[in-house]
Amino acid sequence: MIRLPLGEYFEAFIDLLKDNFDPFFKGMKKGVLSIIDHIEDFLHFIPWWLLIILVAILAWRLSGKKLGILSAIGLYIIYSIDLWSEMIDTLSLVFSATFLALVIGIPLGIWMAKKDMVERIVKPILDFMQTMPAFVYLIPSVIFFGLGKMPGAIATIIFAMPPVVRLTNLGIRQVPEDVVEAATSFGSTSGQMLLKVQIPLAMPTILAGVNQTIMLSLSMVVISAMIGARGLGEVVLSGVTQMQIGDGFEGGIAVVILAIVLDRITQAVGTRTNAKKTS
Amino acid sequence: MAKVTVKSLYKIYGPRPQKALPLVKQGISKDELLKKTGNGIGINDASFDVQEGEIFVVMGLSGSGKSTLIRCLNRLIEPTAGEIHIDGQNIVGCSDDVLLQVRRKKVAMVFQHFALFPHRTVAENVAYGLEVQKVPPEERIKKAYEALEMVGLSGYEESFPSELSGGMQQRVGLARALATEADILLMDEAFSALDPLIRTEMQDELIALQERMKKTIIFITHDLDEALKIGDRIAIMKEGVVVQIGTPEEILDHPADDYVRAFIKDVNRAKVLTASAVMKKPDGVVTLKDGIRVAMRKMEEVGISSIFVVDKARILQGIVTIDDAIDALKRGETSLQAIINNDIETTDGDTPLLDLMPIAIKTKYPIAVINDSNKLLGIIVRVSVLAGILGEEAESND
Numbered sequence: 001m002i003r004l005p006l007g008e009y010f011e012a013f014i015d016l017l018k019d020n021f022d023p024f025f026k027g028m029k030k031g032v033l034s035i036i037d038h039i040e041d042f043l044h045f046i047p048w049w050l051l052i053i054l055v056a057i058l059a060w061r062l063s064g065k066k067l068g069i070l071s072a073i074g075l076y077i078i079y080s081i082d083l084w085s086e087m088i089d090t091l092s093l094v095f096s097a098t099f100l101a102l103v104i105g106i107p108l109g110i111w112m113a114k115k116d117m118v119e120r121i122v123k124p125i126l127d128f129m130q131t132m133p134a135f136v137y138l139i140p141s142v143i144f145f146g147l148g149k150m151p152g153a154i155a156t157i158i159f160a161m162p163p164v165v166r167l168t169n170l171g172i173r174q175v176p177e178d179v180v181e182a183a184t185s186f187g188s189t190s191g192q193m194l195l196k197v198q199i200p201l202a203m204p205t206i207l208a209g210v211n212q213t214i215m216l217s218l219s220m221v222v223i224s225a226m227i228g229a230r231g232l233g234e235v236v237l238s239g240v241t242q243m244q245i246g247d248g249f250e251g252g253i254a255v256v257i258l259a260i261v262l263d264r265i266t267q268a269v270g271t272r273t274n275a276k277k278t279s
Numbered sequence: 280m281a282k283v284t285v286k287s288l289y290k291i292y293g294p295r296p297q298k299a300l301p302l303v304k305q306g307i308s309k310d311e312l313l314k315k316t317g318n319g320i321g322i323n324d325a326s327f328d329v330q331e332g333e334i335f336v337v338m339g340l341s342g343s344g345k346s347t348l349i350r351c352l353n354r355l356i357e358p359t360a361g362e363i364h365i366d367g368q369n370i371v372g373c374s375d376d377v378l379l380q381v382r383r384k385k386v387a388m389v390f391q392h393f394a395l396f397p398h399r400t401v402a403e404n405v406a407y408g409l410e411v412q413k414v415p416p417e418e419r420i421k422k423a424y425e426a427l428e429m430v431g432l433s434g435y436e437e438s439f440p441s442e443l444s445g446g447m448q449q450r451v452g453l454a455r456a457l458a459t460e461a462d463i464l465l466m467d468e469a470f471s472a473l474d475p476l477i478r479t480e481m482q483d484e485l486i487a488l489q490e491r492m493k494k495t496i497i498f499i500t501h502d503l504d505e506a507l508k509i510g511d512r513i514a515i516m517k518e519g520v521v522v523q524i525g526t527p528e529e530i531l532d533h534p535a536d537d538y539v540r541a542f543i544k545d546v547n548r549a550k551v552l553t554a555s556a557v558m559k560k561p562d563g564v565v566t567l568k569d570g571i572r573v574a575m576r577k578m579e580e581v582g583i584s585s586i587f588v589v590d591k592a593r594i595l596q597g598i599v600t601i602d603d604a605i606d607a608l609k610r611g612e613t614s615l616q617a618i619i620n621n622d623i624e625t626t627d628g629d630t631p632l633l634d635l636m637p638i639a640i641k642t643k644y645p646i647a648v649i650n651d652s653n654k655l656l657g658i659i660v661r662v663s664v665l666a667g668i669l670g671e672e673a674e675s676n677d
């Protein structure tokens with residue numbers, strides 16, 4: 001049997017990028033890092049008790065008293081097991097990665113919905129991005145950006161972006177055809193169509209995509225501890241490598257709490273938009 | 280000048296329609312074309328004019344191309360060839376800007392399934408056409424309220440469409456089209472999704488609104504009764520071809536082909552045909568000064584037993600029967616004045632035959648068709664009421 005040297009080809013391709021586009025990656029690194037740093041500085045600046053109160057109020061307003069109280073208790077548990085600072089690191093990375101994934105993903109989804117050709121090209125790429133084991137993204141990320149939170153963020157963006165792209169596309173395509181026809185017949189420009197009709201009607205679906213993207217970034221941010229991203233993932237990883245069952249468990253619990261709080265709050269945003277439409 | 284003129288319009292679906300166009304113009308059949316090039320024919324050489332203030336109904340079964348046709352008029356569907364003139368301006372091949380202005384100012388559309396924006400209130404829905412024209416909020420909301428009042432939906436301005444019944448939702452759809460003050464309304468099966476009672480109500484209201492607004496309405500339907508009821512003129516479509524254009528009566532009386540004939544087979548003609556369609560010229564009338572002898576001679580000439588009496592301006596005075604005339608003559612009278620009978624049934628030309636039937640059953644004499652100033656236009660003998668309903672030429676007299 002002749003072995004197909006697929007791996008070698010890919011390596012050669014990565015080397016090629018590395019050799020020829022280094023300035024581009026450096027610039028990108030600078031930009032992304034500054035976003036992460038700003039979010040991190042801001043979240044670290046807020047005292048722990050204030051953040052808990054703010055999150056609780058947000059959850060209460062969006063969903064109800066129950067979610068407000070549960071969020072407060074959950075976050076307080078993280079504080080009381082002394083993982084607050086790690087949690088903030090993780091949260092900052094999740095926010096930055098999600099932010100960038102949305103900035104790229106939503107317009108891409110809209111473009112896909114408007115042009116069948118784009119959909120045909122992008123869909124298989126999204127399949128690829130989602131099914132490739134997440135760890136694999138870590139390697140080229142490290143090659144381009146070194147160790148630390150930057151490659152973690154890039155790997156996270158790639159891994160977490162597909163749902164929001166898919167669901168934005170789906171949401172816009174699901175807007176009933178006669179409603180689009182009606183908007184056209186009254187003389188909407190394509191921008192007016194998008195802003196006044198398509199995006200508002202697709203919003204619940206887009207928000208479901210945002211929720212998915214946040215959850216996927218959280219899971220990836222934890223994994224990217226393997227390439228030196230700090231935060232809760234680091235705690236879990238050191239627990240695993242040093243067989244510290246207790247530390248690992250605490251880190252794991254903190255991730256679970258963070259996940260539940262983020263998930264419930266973003267879902268509540270989604271159902272509120274839904275409810276407004278049919279109320 | 281016609282408000283809307285359509286000239287040799289073609290719509291061919293499928294790959295490379297321009298290549299299939301010559302074949303269609305040569306008269307290739309639908310099936311053959313599909314086999315040969317894979318194209319389908321949506322509209323095949325449609326031409327018609329719609330006059331200002333007219334309700335022009337396009338009717339046909341599903342797949343006849345009527346929905347395609349109406350969507351070509353504001354280019355929701357791009358025609359393959361032909362011309363569409365709106366106020367004298369050809370909108371086929373015009374620039375995007377011109378098209379946008381036509382859609383905003385000249386043509387508004389009402390949809391079969393309402394197609395309201397579910398995330399907007401009723402007033403915001405109605406104001407949409409003005410919103411995209413960047414009309415200031417206070418002004419467009421004011422106009423939206425006015426339009427809603429016109430369709431009888433005052434008080435629902437801040438509701439959401441999902442809170443309204445089907446009939447009310449379509450009123451919103453109608454108000455949305457009225458709010459832009461476009462002259463031309465395209466109504467695509469606008470009432471087909473409503474249940475029968477509501478549908479009838481909406482048809483009546485549309486007719487009433489039209490009396491006031493004098494829009495130019497192009498109305499699509501698959502329901503012949505609806506077409507006959509609201510249409511000033513009707514175009515019947517079959518497989519993309521306009522087979523006949525005419526007034527309801529022309530279509531009922533002179534169907535162009537078997538397709539139209541099959542269509543109108545089950546129509547309740549009594550509802551559609553009016554007195555003026557079955558009336559005939561009076562065989563003879565006498566004037567007051569003619570006297571009894573003249574009247575009797577005229578009756579004898581045409582072989583009738585009664586005759587209408589008019590004055591110089593053909594204003595109806597009454598009727599004289601042969602029996603009364605003979606009696607009067609025996610008594611030695613000569614003037615018609617003494618024996619003239621005023622107890623006759625009259626009707627105007629627009630009365631449907633259905634309403635004439637009870638009269639025709641009761642009355643002994645022919646029914647006189649008169650205009651507003653009592654001028655005699657024609658007469659209807661009882662047989663012609665029945666013959667009209669059955670769709671046969673009325674031959675016999677009373």
